[in-house]
Amino acid sequence: MILHSIFCKIHPFSKKAGGGITSNRLWSVITICLTLTLCTGILFSMPLTVQAEWYTDSEMVHSDTSYEDMSYTGYDANHLLDTLETMETLCQKSNQQDAILSCYQTIVEELDQVVTQRSLNSLRYYNDVNHEEYQQVDTEMSLLVTDLADRVGHTLHIVLESPYYDVIANALNNEDLLEYYLNYEDMTEEEKQLAEQENRLVQKYDQTSSTTFTYTDSAGKTWTADMLDTDPELAEDYEKYIEVNDGLAKARNDLLAPIYLDLVANRNRQAVLDGFANYAEYAYSEIYGRDYSTEEIQNVYKTVKENFVPIMPEIYNTTIELIDYDLMDMPELTDDKVVEDVAKYLPKIDPELTEAFEYMTSHHLYDMDASDTKMDMGYTDYLYTYQAPVIFYNPNRNYYDYSVLIHEYGHYNNAYHNNKHALTDAVNMDVAEIHSQGMEILFLEYSDKLFHKKGDSARMMVLYNMVSSVIEGCLYDEFQNQVYAADHALSVPELNQIFSQLASEYGYADAYATTLGYSWVDVSHTFQSPMYYISYATSALSALDLLSIVQDDRQKAIDCYMELTTYGLDTPYRELLVETPLRDIFEKGTVSSIAQDTLRYSNKVKEHAELAQTYRFLRNVSLVIVTLIAVIAIIVILVEKKLAKRDPDTADTIE
Ligand SMILES: [Zn+2]
Incomplete structure (x- = not known):
């Protein structure tokens, strides 16, 4: 059972640049007329014609409740437990089709409720991360959802083995889910213990990573991360800076890496109990529903190293060349301004993109208030009970606030138009992140309007982040793949060595090589959402493929994007690509071609900036x-x- 709401990222790279270690709990383009038309003020193409109807949501009922009126009230599982018991009794009797179906509908509603309550608690917890009660409820709700999911699986399996198979099969209306429940086995005591232990280990990581790490030098001076930017001694002594930086990185690694080793042992045991060779294989198949294997992805790692790693220095240099630091500090920026600006350009992409945005704004289904107690991350969640997506974000008051809203709205729009329930919802981040990053690509057109005279700087930052997503997505996935598939229990130095070696293969071998060997512990996904990272690479590759199309035919790219958003997250990545003009990244030559098109775009932006x-x-x-x-x-x-x-x-007169 998938009981996840949709989730998202905030670009991990930009966050790193922001200096903070973030904890992200996941359960969750352009025919560019880069010519002198610039001088006329009309850089890119004009608003587009209205397309055919993409979304047909006639049966969808989004709640009229405003976000302010949705609050955590807790969840009483008795009604669900009684229903499960009743259902098991009913399937022993004859002519109970209607009653069984009614029980099924109750299960759907109850699961929607418990998951919505968990989400609402998460939203208040992420608003106040030091609030002990919210943290406690977060743990309880996660355990409760796991337990209830197991009980529902148990009952549905029984009903599917009874004469009422058809009732459930028709109601589920999903072959994968049907197979899942047909083969469902109750969690054993060991599996339950492993799940609880895993949860505790993830919490231990959350808590440990948010503590203040220190490094004491040979003179007895104790350093913290904050002092890296503030201590005058380091401003003049680069070698000392590196020593302190490495010392702090090692201190973090010393405490966090052992937690990871425990997690790897725990997860690999869970995978073996479920019939998989290791957890990487288990996660690809069972958590993310990917239609490619840990073996097949090896070729993507290879082609990314061969084609994206070599273009990164040029992308990076152009980004640095065009960077406008005013974009990094926009103190006058408000949530309302960002929302208003993004709303202005949505209908220019496609008028059908505005409906979900209007719903979001009229019901205030976004939390983008700046706060010191708020977790530094952004995501989109789905509140099933209300059939309402919601965006959470802690703004930085810089250009990135636009990037995040545009990115998250890609998720929001798709969630809004794809009705779902917790019981039948799917987690398919490869596809979800094309919805979000594809939206970012389509917004590049309006960069000059959003960021007056700084449009090319913003364009390059989006592009740089996406290319980074491709490279780092592969790096962290290959790292985890190797760790979970290792033929012996690894030690911390071995973990660091594997990462250091891979980091250099992905182009990160430089003066920071030592620190890099330690720094993998800073990516929270590795601990909290194992094997998630590759979705950043696959989706960014497809988003960049959309950029390839945009460069030649913007309307074709828009149509491609809109078509993609009509699919829910239950269609696997490669299967979905076949339905669109996007290419299969697993086919020979695709990654290399996308890399060349990416470089072509970067060169156009550079040329455009020079012309400007x-x-x-x-x-x-x-x-x-x-x-x-x-x-x-x-x-x-x-x-x-x-x-x-x-x-x-x-x-x-004559004087
Ligand atoms: Zn996302």
Whole structure:
């Protein structure tokens, strides 16, 4: 059973750049007319024509309740437990179809409720991460959901083995889920203990990673991460800076890596009990429903190393060359302004993108208030009971606030148009992150309007983040793949060595190589959401493939995107790609072609920025010349007037 709501990322790379270690609890383009049209102020193509109807949501009922009126009230499992008992009794009797179906519907509603309550608690917990009660409820609700999911699985399995098979099979209306419940086996005592232990280990990671780590140097001075940016001693001594940085990284690694080793042992045991060779294989298949294997992905790692790693320095250099630091600090920015600006350009992509946005704003289903107690992350969740998606984000008051809202709205729009229930919902991050990153790609068109004179800087940052997603998505997945598949119990130095080796293969071998060997512990997903990271790479590759299409035919790219969003998350990644013009990244030549198209776009942005600069220079020169001419003209007129007074031919009198 999937009892997950949709979830999302915030780009891990940008967060790292922000300096914080974040804890992300997951349960969860452009025919660019890069020509002198710039000078006319119309850089890109004009608003587009209205497309055919993409969404047909006639049966969908989104609650009219405002977000402020949705609050955590707790969950009483008695009604669900009674229903499960009744259902098991009913299937021993004849002619109980209606009653069995009614029980099934109650189960659906009850599961929606418990998962919604858990989500509502998570939202208040992420707003106040030090609140002990919310933290406690978070743990309790996670355990409760796991337990109830097991009980529901137990009962549905019994009913499917009874004469009422058809009732459940028709109601589920999903072959994968049907197979899942047909083969469902109750969790054994060992499995329950493993699940509880895993939960405790993840919490231990959450708590340990948020403590203050220290490094004491040979002179006895104790350093913390905050001092890296503030201590004057480090500002003048680069070697000392590296020593302290490495010392702090090692301190974090020393405490966090052993927790990971315990998690790996725990998860591999769970996988073996479920009939898998290791947890990586289990997670690909059972958690994420991927239609490619841990073996097949090896070829993507290889092609990314061969094609994306070599273009990264150029993407990076162009990003640095065009970077405008004003985008990093926009203190005047408000949530309302970001929402208003994003709303302005949605209908220009496709008018059908506005419905979900209007629902979101009119019901205030977004939490983007800045707060010191808020967890530094962004995600979109689905509140099943209300059939309402909600966005959570702690804004930074910089350009990234736009990126996050645009990204999250990609998730939001898809969730809004794909009705679902906790019982039958799917987790397919490979597809979900195309919805979000694809939206970011389509918004690149409006970058100059959103960020006056800084559009190309913002474009390159989006592009850099996406290319980073491809590379780091593969890096962290290959790392986990190797760790879970290791033929012996690894030690912490071995873990660090594996990561260090891989990091250098993915282009990160530089002066920070030592720290890199330690730094993998900072990516919370490795602990909290194992084997999730590859979805960043696969989806970013497909989003960049959308960028390939946009460069030649924007409308075709928009149609492709809209079509993608009509699918729920139950269609596997590769199967979905076949339905669209996007290419299969597992086929020979695709990754290499996407990399070349990405570089082509980067070069266009660079060219565009240069043209913009030339234009601004020429305009300034023109302004100076016009001003000079005006000044000269005024002087001439004044002199003329003065001379006229002295003109003997026009003088009234002879002095
Ligand atoms: Zn996302």
